[in-house]
Amino acid sequence: MVPVAVVGGLHADARRQAVKRLLADVPGAVALHHDLSTAGRGTVTRTVRDRTGVLSAAEVALVDGCACCALREDLVPELERLTADGSVPLVVVELWDSVEPKATAEAVAGAGLRLTGVVTAVDPALVLPYLGNGDDLADVGLAAAATDRRTVADTFARQLEYAPVLALAASQEADEEDHALLTQLHPTAHRVPITATGATGTTGDTRTAGTVGTRPLADAALAGFDVEAAAAAQHPACALLPAEADEAGVTTLVWHRCRPFHPERLYAALEELTCAAARSRGRFWLADRPDTLLHWDAAGGALCVEGAGPWMASLPDAAWDLVPPVRRAAAALDWHPEHGDRCQHLVFTSPGLDRDGLELLLESCLLTDTEYAAGRAAWRRIPSAFDALLEV
Template identity: 30%
Template sequence: MKSNIPVTVLSGYLGSGKTTLLNHLLHNQTDWKIAVVVNDMSEVNIDASMVKQGRFKRTEEKLVELQNGCICCTLREDLIQEVEKLAAMDIDYILIESTGISEPIPVAQSFTYEDEEPGIHLGENCRLDTMVTVVDANRFWDDYASGETLLDRQQAADETDAREVIDLLIDQIEFANVIVLNKIDLVKSSDRDELKAVLHQLNPEARIVESEFSRVAPEEVLNTGRFDFEKVSQGAGWIKELNEDHVPESDEYNISSFVYRSKKPFHPERLMAWLENWPSSIIRAKGFFWIASRNDIAGLLSQAGTSLSIQGAGEWIAVLPETDQQEILAEDPELLTRWDDTYGDRLTELVFIGIEMDQKKIIETLDQCLLSEREMEEDWKTFADPLPEFTGDHPHDHS
C-alpha cells in the first residue's frame, strides 16, 4: 500500500460549481491516476477514454454519499472505509466531493483522528492536502441575506436539520485552504473585489482563486501541501482577531474588524434589546459573553447575515472546584493575566467583522448594556431575563 496519498476535499454550497470543478480537474490533470469519491456519480463526466487510460479508478461498491458529513454518524465510517480501499489501489491521488450541505470540519477530522475500528487510520496511508471551498460570486449576497434554512429550501439532511444557509456558507469559507471564487463573469469587477476583501476578512489564511465555469489551474487545488489541521482550525478571521492577531482592514471597501471586550456582565434585558436592533453593517460576529443572570455559564454568540444564535459554552473556570481551577491555570498560565480576584475568568470577548461599521457607536451602545455600578451590588438573579435559554450543540453544530 502506498503511503501518504494526497487528498483534496471539495466543498461549497449547492450550485456553486463544485462538480464543474471536479470535472475540470479530471479532464485537465494528466499526470496522476485519480480516484474519486462523490455524492452523485451521474453528475461527474467520466468518459471511457479516461478509464481506458487508467486515469480514473473506483471501487465496485457504491460511492459514498456524504449527506450532512457529520462524524458522529455512520457516514463517517463509510467514508473512512471507502478511502482505505482506494488507498490500497494503484492510484496517485484521491478527490472527494462532499455534498453541497456538508460541513468541511468533520470530513477533515476523518483524516486526522484514528478510527475506532482496529487497523483503520487514514493518516497512515493518506495525507489531507487541500480543503477547497467553491463560492458562487453571483449568489453569495442573496444567500447571505435570505434568512432561509436548508429545510426552507428542501435541502436539509433530515427533518431535524435546522441549519441556516448562511451558517453553512460561513462554515465552508472559514475552514478552507483555498477559496475558489467562481462565476466572476456574472458580477461587476467592483463587486467581485469587494467580495474578495470580505472573504479575506472571514478567512485571512486562505488563498482566493478567481474562476469562470470553475476553470482553475490544477496546481491551485491539487498537491498544494497547504493543509494543516491546527492552522486551518485557527484560521478564521474571528479567531485571529480574538487572539489579538489583527486582520488588516480593507480601506477601499471600508471592511474592518475589532474585538469588544468587557469585564462587567451584561444586563439581560438591555442585551436582548441590543440584539433585536442588530446593526446591519455587521456581517459576521462570534465570541463569548458574560450575562449577569446566568453567572455560572459562558455564552457563545454567533452571527452571520440574518442568522443569530446564542448558546451555552460551558461553565466558567471560576465556577469549578479549587483543585480543578488550579490544574487548568497551571496548564494555561496565560489565563492568570486576565484573572479577576472576584469574578475569575468571566468576561465578554466578541469579534465583529463588517462593512462601514460605526465601531465607536457599537462599543458605546454595548457599554450601555453592561451593569451599572449600582446594579453590580444587587442580586443578579432577580433581573428579568428575556433571552432565549442556552442550549448545547445541535447535531450539526461543530463550532
C-alpha cells in the first residue's frame, strides 16, 4: 500500500518547507492540500502538487457551511484516488494552518490507508509567542468553521504534542531557551531539522526510505504511526506527560499529590495558576466530585477544565475488563491504598517559572488536615465551585 504522511502546523512557512523537503527527497511523491481560507466564498480549494508544481486544483463545496466537514468528506476519496494504482511512492497530506492532526490521522487510518507518519512543522523561535497567544482563531482569520472557538495557543499546543515527529525550521532568531522549551514540551518527539541532509547528500529512490541518515525527514515520515497509541498518549487518564526538567532558563514542574483539592480554594486560584506557566496540563480531582477525573489544559492564559470520565477506582470490578490495558496500567502506576488512582498530576512548563511560589499555591488549594480527616461524606458537602465551569 502507498504510504501516507500527515504534515501540519500553525507555523505555515515551516510547514511548507517541510512538505517541499519531502517532495524533493521522495521523487514522485505528491502533496494533497485543502485550503480552508476560501471558506468565506462557500468552498474549500483542493490542490495536488509534486516537486515541479501544481498538478490539479479544484473547488469543493462546503458541507453544511463547515469547511472542516468538506475536508473530511473529500480527503479520503481523494487519497484513495491518488493511491489506487500504487504508482505514487508517497502522499503527503499538508494540513491547513489550524487543522489539528489527530482527526485527520484517525480518518486516514480508519479508511484502511497506510498512515506512516504524522509531522508537525515548527519554527523554534515562534514556540513561546504562539503558546502565549490567547487570541481566538476567528479573530486572526484562522477559524476552521463558524463555530470554531479555539485559540491560537491551545491549537498550537495540541498540534505540537500529538505528533511524534517535529520538523524544525532553521531560525537565526531561536536561542537555547527556545530549544529547551520545545524539548520540555514534547520530550519524546523525534526532532528533525528540515534542512538536514544525510551523509551522502543524495535522495535515492523510495525503496531506500529506511536508510538511516540519507534523508532524515522522509525517513521519519515513513517510519510508521500507531493511531491508538497516539490517542492514548493524549488522553487525560493516561497522558504521557513531561518529566521534571530545568535547562536554559526553562523549567518543568511535575506536581503529584493524592489528597483532593478543596473546590472553592482551587477555583479562587485558577487565574493565578493558569498564568503561572506558558503551558500546563494534567489530571486532578476535587473533594466534592471524587468519582470524576478532571482534565486540566492551559495555554495562552486560558484554561479548559472538563470531565474525562470516571476514575478507575470508582468503577465496579466487572467494568475493568472493558477498559483498555493502557488505561489500567496508568491507574496501577498511580494507585493509592485509600484513593485508588485518584490523584493530582499537573505539569507546568515555562521560562522563568516561579517553582516555589507555584508549589505553595497548589498546596494551599488541597484539603487541610482537619478537612481531610472529616472524611468523604463531609467532603461532598463542601460547596461546589466548578458547576458553571463544568456546565453541570
